[in-house]
């Protein structure tokens with residue numbers, strides 16, 4: 703079997719290189735050759751207006767570890783099977799889209815207001831949105847950019863003034879205003895799903911920040927054997943509804959111990975999970991792909 707590992711040309715950090723190395727190392731034991739391709743290289747090939755990938759170059763699958771959504775969709779139009787599928791990557795990339803899709807599936811999530819589309823960063827603000835957020839959630843509440851990762855675009859705002867300033871600083875980028883789940887302050891669960899299984903989980907905690915992300919200073923402990931059925935089932939449901947083959951699912955702790963979906967990562971960084979639990983998600987992902995019968 704032959705696959706392409708599609709990566710982003712402009713992401714060169716050690717963190718990503720390590721991840722790609724793990725995926726490539728996991729390919730050979732599955733009898734598979736994984737060939738690395740950058741999005742730039744593929745767009746170069748696709749520049750020819752009637753370009754069709756020649757039969758001898760076509761891989762059996764594409765492990766798409768990028769968020770170049772136009773490229774993902776184009777590869778699917780060329781009848782390639784993507785892991786994860788383009789629509790699933792898109793649904794996770796945009797936190798407001800994840801929220802909407804999961805809401806329709808009845809998956810418990812923090813109540814949210816979605817920002818209306820803005821064309822320009824014109825310094826204008828919808829006062830109704832601020833008062834609605836205040837009435838619905840009170841303070842503090844969470845503002846979350848629709849596109850972001852490592853906790854870097856998630857803000858806890860303490861009053862209406864800070865809410866307005868945060869919205870203004872986000873400008874024309876889309877965002878959500880969300881109820882702050884105080885019972886989960888600085889604490890969440892990361893469950894790694896591959897196929898129809900949760901292969902490992904970790905509890906992430908940060909005493910100094912409301913965000914539990916490890917990149918942001920959080921600390922992880924193995925939670926795989928402590929997972930409840932409710933937590934496992936919620937993660938599997940979210941992955942299914944979003945059309946993913948594998949994902950890192952973040953869950954918050956509700957005030958009565960119930961689980962609340964925080965977000966779903968289609969391209970989760972599984973190196974931390976490996977360090978914490980010893981479970982290598984790359985091996986599970988490659989096995990899932992190469993053993994699928996379709």
Ligand SMILES: Nc1ncnc2c1ncn2[C@@H]1O[C@H](COP(=O)(O)OP(=O)(O)O)[C@@H](O)[C@H]1O
Nearest residue numbers: 812850851852853854881882883890913914965
């Ligand atoms: N509504 C919320 N209430 C409480 N904590 C939250 C909420 N939303 C996010 N968090 C915290 O912030 C962290 C980052 O948010 P998340 O939506 O996962 O964005 P990112 O993609 O940056 O990881 C979460 O892991 C969680 O600890």
Ligand SMILES: [Mg+2]
Nearest residue numbers: 852853952965
């Ligand atoms: Mg997260």
